[in-house]
Amino acid sequence: MPSPPPPLLSLHHVSVCYGAVQALSDVDLAIRPGEIKALLGENGAGKSTLMNAMYGLVEIDRGQLVWEGDPLHISGPRDARRIGIGMVHQEFTLIDALSVAENLGLVVTDDRGGGEGWLIDYAGVRRAAKTRASQLGLDIGDLDARVGGLPVGVRQRIEILKAMLTDVRLLILDEPTAVLTPDEIEQLFSVLRSLRDRGVAVVLITHKLREAIGLADSVTILRTGHVVAERQPAQTSEDELAQLMVGRVVTNPPTRRPADTSYAAPALLATGLCTPSAAGCAGLDNLDLNMPAGRIYGIAGVDGNGQQQLFDVLSGMREPLHGEIRLDGKLLEEHTPNAFSAAGVSVVAPERRRDGAVLDMQLWENAILDVDLLRRHSHGWTVDRSAAEEFTRGLIDTYGIVCSGTAATAASLSGGNLQKLIVGRALARRPRLLVAFNPTRGLDVGATGEVYKALGEATTSGSAVLLISTDLEEVLSLSDDLSVLFHGRLSPPSSPPYDRARIGQMMGGAAPDSPRVRG
């Protein structure tokens, strides 16, 4: 068997710490040209840090990078690009208020003529962009359009184009498929394969086992900052990769209670919801939703099909252009979180640090961050601190929240523990409707399991739980009823056992052909 080509980029004993946290320890890694390597790991494994170290966004504390045999010092992204390393970030780095051409302007000017030019030749930028885009088979549309108004898929493609404007020898992609439809994912994969065939080294950061096996030539598994294994896809399985990723046998999510098939009065009846589409996300398009109490209703779909709008409308944060929402038959007239909360709606927002907690305040104050809970723990006008602290202790015990006490600031909690507090709080007021949007995003397996358990328990006390999630596995394993959200519309609900292939197609836009039979 011919020996593999020498590595393009290798890392030797690389360690990175952020203050007291050891993000990477003693990492050895070799990336070869003409190879697609998947970097697999769950959240907190160190994938982002590793990727940032390769791109010059983070300083290495110990160890060395070697590029084609020579030691490498990258001081920043510009350096990295000059050497031939390109990166496509998970969070887009496009600037909404500027046009596509302006977003590409800096990169194009950098990459030609030494990057010292002070004038930007926009005509040249447009030419270069169009040429490269057609070379790579990327359709990016009008170059003078304001980026903020473009759909997500187009922005993804512009990001990729931006990364590949020059001859890139190493391309890093960070969770690129989060916002793509299955078709777009296949398109992306074929682009990556053709790059690989041309000798480019591709590094794919992911936590999706299927992608790692389906696309990569080699898989490196990271866990808590260490490299724990290397595998060839042909010689491993999803189960083994999952085990390596989490370090223990993966327990299945708790088995679903048998679905209640008797007719249940709808807890939530939403009809004809419409919102305008904005900034690359589809708006709601005459959306109907009929949810019974005591069940988990899952909404699957690729991010950008209206999930945020649906969440915003059902939480009261946004008033729909048209449409009605009835909770237990009563029409919700005022569309504010205040009114919805009073009607019995509780939410778990997707960005916990930004939307779910007041980080400066203490835990007991965060535990009662809810109109109803605050009132329950007050004497008239004053807040009853001891009652609130007792309540908080209850949450801490029930959900196993790791913290230094009720007076600890919310900022001191890790993501998982903070999320447990938030979910516990949402359930503590026994809402009629709980709307949870990506409730386990960024959580490790342990915390995820706790949240799943809590959601299940909510239904037993009669709450209707709406689970909006861009994680298909999560929706498939938790839901009693499932719909797919595509371009602002919901498919008619299905019941388990779910046809994965069918659901995947609906996520990509295939219309459901025959009416499903509930059963």
Place this chain on the structure above:
Amino acid sequence: MKSRAITSVLAAAAGLLAGALVILLTGGDPIAAYTALAYGAMGSGYGWSEVAVKSCPLIVTGLAVALAFRAGLWNIGAEGQLVGGAVLAVFFATRTPHLPSIIGVPATLLAAATGGALIAGIAAILKLERGVDEVISTIMLNFIVLGVVGYLVHGPLMESSGNYPQSDALPTFARLPRLFSGYRVHVGLAGALALVPATAFVLYRTRFGYVIRATGSNPIATKIAGFAVDRCILATFVASGALAGLAGGMEVASVTYRMYDNFSPGYGYTAIAVAILGRLDPWGVLAAALMFGVLEAGSASMQRVAGVSAVLVSLIQACVIFALAAFEYQRASDRGGP
């Protein structure tokens, strides 16, 4: 909390040091200047009384600003709210037939608070209905109020004798009585001092205060949690304006007795420095206001005895803020204040 107090004290010291440096630079004697200042403010009963007089508006306006900032509301308009309150108080008192003091004084102060609240209310409505940033709107309102006052004291509100561009004197039933004869310190001081623990109680122990603090720290999360954030902001803005107006009313009812151009020597802006130095905490505000009150009270003496211009006090106040900014590294994304 403790380390914040220490930083504030250090910042105050740094401000005084900066002032000393400038005195030196202009050929003066800093020791002599500060001694004169200290004696002027604290060396006699009259001095202490003046400290009280100067601190009083700073305490109340400082509380007004701190309360607003605490809710994430950048009320730079305390100056206009203060003057607006004073104007309404004068309007009310000079146009009302005689009332017994027991009613006259509170009524006048109420008019003042209302004046301030109305002006703040304009900015509040602009913010809530039209999304107008309150920094700009309150600054604009400051100047609008000043312009209107200028017009009023040259016209409709001008004194009956028509000699000077000032209003009639406030009738005695509306005036805040002095505490001791011969000294200017007045009953309002007791009111100002009482407002401090009252504000602290509201901020830290009540539900309203809880919502204020949560809104100031993270308005989105607080809104999603179901709280009526808009109502809280409106209420806080109006309360802040009312306090500032009250301060204006107290000032006109106890010290100046008349309304005229340049009624306020910038209390509303100094109050911002007071609120920051006091770390937006009511007791901190009290300490900061007293310190600035000492500076203001002693500045006349400093000018007279040591020949150092009283305007040095503004410089010291500014340097205190700069020192605080230099000592504290705040997250660049934290526009919400300390």
Place this chain on the structure above:
Amino acid sequence: MNLEITTALATAAVAMAVPLLYAALGELLAEKAGIINIGLEGFLLLGAFSAFAIAHASGSNSAAVLATLLLGGLWGLCFAYFVVTRGANQIVVGTALNLFAVGLTGILYRAQFGVTGSALSIRPTPPLEIPVLANLPIVGRALFSQTLLGYGCMILVPVIAFVLMRTRTGLELRMTGEDPRAAAIQGVDVRRIRISALVVCGILCAAGGSFLAIDYTHTFVEGMSSGRGFIALAIVIVGRRHPYGVLGAALFFGFATALQFHFQALAFDVPFQFFLILPYVATLVVLAFNAGNTNAPAALGK
């Protein structure tokens, strides 16, 4: 209105507009970088004083202007230190700056010149006339018979427009104000851009202050910036944060301020305070009717 009064009005309007325009352009650049500077008032005052003091001491107006521009860059740098390097709150530091300027200029003025009843004056700079154009009716004297500082701000407007839209620095500046995180990932040195923008803001305000002291009033009076720094804030907003919009707004407000002194030219009797508060009211009106559409950079103030 006869020709003489109109010409006088036009000349006064432009003269009033110049310092406003300088300060507003400086603020425009700062805001494009994401920073709101409410200390413009202080910058203008410091500029006016230093220009006056140096001109009085040296007898040379040009030396005074040059030195003041340098100083302007310096206090722009100081503001940048607190706001960018230390991450302090922009509103608070801006307020402190205004207090500082009042204090410092007051002290230095009285120390140097004593508390005088009459204002000291300096020799005015003769205007540079552009042949032919200076003889145009009404606008000739206003636009084409100006000092260098006056011409400077007129030239600056198209220059700044060009820099913002066509150069790399301009693009980096706008990126910084819209999304500093994304800009940084692209390799833009966000700190350097912000500091540079503030230094330029300082220089421009210094130019405005110099014009105020040397070319317009030929003297210094304590507190002579009298709210211009805040009007400049208003101009940036009313001008929709675009160089030509700012120019228009500055001229408009300069005109309104000039009307104050020429109000006898009007047929109706309006208290002069009306013109005094016109810019502020206009700003509120513009803001009220442009809800959410002010063209403000997304990361302004953050």
